[in-house]
Amino acid sequence: MSGLPSRVRIVEVGPRDGLQHEPEVLSVDARVAFIEALADAGLPVIEVGAFVRPDRVPQMAATDEVVRRLPSRPGVRYLALVPNRRGLERAFGTGLAGVVVFPAASEAFSQANLGASIDASLARFREVAAGAAAAGLWVRGVVSTAWWCPYSGPVEPDAVRRVAFALLEMGCEEVTLADTIGAATPVEVRALLERLLREIALHRLGVHLHDTRGTALANVLAALELGLASVDASAGGLGGCPFAPGALGNLATEDLLYMLHGMGIATGVDLEKVRSASLALERALGRRVPSRYAQAGPLRPAGASRSV
C-alpha cells in the first residue's frame, strides 16, 4: 500500500448532508452546538448548511443565522451549498468561508434534483462561482451521481469528466465525486479516478461516498490507494435512516477516522470528540445514529498500538 497518503483531509458534511435528510428539524441552537462540537474535534472543513428554499428543505432553513452564530476559528472553514444567485446573496456577510456548487453527471438526476438540465445547472453554478470568487469566497465543486443514477443506472466516466472540467473552469479549486446513492464498488471507484487523474492533479480531486450498501469504506480504500487525500464524511453516519428502504446513509466520520488512524494516516481530528458530538445529537434526533464505530466505541486499550 505504498501509494497511500500520509495525511487525509476530512470534509465534514453531517450538519448539511446529514441533517437535511432527517425527519426531525433541529433548532438553530442545536445545529450551532453540533457544528461547534465538530469544529472543536479538529475537523478542518465543515458544510454547515444550504441556501435552498426553506419550504422545500426546512432542515436547512436559517442557514444564514447558523453561520452568523458560529465564532471564527483559525484553521476551520465553514461552507454552505448555494444553488443560485439568490442563495449567494443570502450567504454574503454571514462569515462563510466558501460555497459549494453541486451539478450532477446524470441528466435524469439533474432534472429531478435541480429541475434543470446539466448544462442549464452549470450556467447557474457558473454565476454562483463567479459571484463567490468576486467576494473572496472559496468555491468547492461536487459532482453528484458520479457513478450511478437512481433513474438511469450507470453513469459514464466521460459524462463525469465533462462536468468536472466545467467545475474547474468556473473556478473550483477542488472537485469532489459523489456516489450519491451509495452504489459504487471499488473497481468502479478506481476506474473513474484513474480516468480523471490522467488530466486532473491529485490534490484537486476528492470523494464523497455514501454507505447505503456498506461499500463506502472499501471505496475510500480504493481512492486512498491512488493517493487521494480528501474524503467527505458525516458525523454519526447521518444522512438517511439505515433501516428504511432506499436509505441514503453517508459514510460515518467515526468509521472513516477509525480506519485511517488504524492505517497510520493522520487527520488532525479527535475521533472520540466526533463520537461524543454524534451521541449528543442522538438525543435531539430521538434515534440511534448509524455509525458502527459510534455504537461500538473504542476498543484498543489505552496506549495500545502497533507498527505495521
Place this chain on the structure above:
Amino acid sequence: MSGLPSRVRIVEVGPRDGLQHEPEVLSVDARVAFIEALADAGLPVIEVGAFVRPDRVPQMAATDEVVRRLPSRPGVRYLALVPNRRGLERAFGTGLAGVVVFPAASEAFSQANLGASIDASLARFREVAAGAAAAGLWVRGVVSTAWWCPYSGPVEPDAVRRVAFALLEMGCEEVTLADTIGAATPVEVRALLERLLREIALHRLGVHLHDTRGTALANVLAALELGLASVDASAGGLGGCPFAPGALGNLATEDLLYMLHGMGIATGVDLEKVRSASLALERALGRRVPSRYAQAGPLRPAGASRSV
C-alpha cells in the same frame, strides 16, 4: 486491481456465528429453514451450528438434530464447530461434511474463550482433527483474535503464524484468520497476510472479518488485492446487535456479495435469495438485521451493468 481473484468462495457463518449471539433462541425448525434458504441461494459452505454445551450456548443446542434434518445437496458442505472429543462424537453420523476447530492467537483470549492456554487448546483440537479425518470429515481451522485481542490489545503476526502452522500440521486444509472483535484495518490485514503468504499457499488462507467498527469490507478488499479468495460472511450481518456497545457484528453476506458482484467477481450465490433469507429471519428474531444491503435493497435497475 490486477491481483483480484476472478471468483470468491463465501463461507456462510450466519446460522452459527450469527445466531449464537442472538438473545432469541430459535427453534430447530427455524434454524433448518434458515439454512435451507441459504443453501438454496447457492452458498457452497455453511457453518450450521456448534457442538458446545447447550447450557452455555442454548442458541446452538440440538445442532445434531439440525444437521440430521438437512437434506444432502450436491455442492453444499455443512460444517459445525467442534471444541473437543465429546463434541466430535455428537457430530458423527449426522451427515456433517466437516468440522471447524478454532484456537486463538492471543493467550488471554484463549483462556477467556476456551478456558485453556493456546497450547492446551491446540492439543484438544489436534485430537478433534485426527478423529474427524479418520472419519473422512473435512477439517477447517479458524484462528480467532488474529489481529486484536479485547484483553491484551494487538496480536503479533508471529503468534498467528505459530497457530496457523499448528492447524496446517494437524490436517486442516485451510486456515481462516478471524478479526474476532472487528478491530483490524486494511494495513494490518495486508501486513499479516503478506507475512503468512511467504510460507503458506494462497488457496489455503481465508479471512473472517467482523464489521464492528465498519471496516470489514475495506479489510476484505485488502485481502482480495493479495489474491485471497475465501471469505466468511453472515447473512443479514447477524452476530451482534449493532446498536449495543461492544457489538460483535459480522460482515453481512449481502454487503459482501453486492461489492464482489459489482467488482465483477463471481460467487455463484444469488444475492436477492440471501436477502430474502435474512428478511424472513427478521420476523423470527423480532429485530432488523444490520446488513446495509438487506435494508436498502437492490438499486441497479434491471439489466443495468457496466464494464469497467
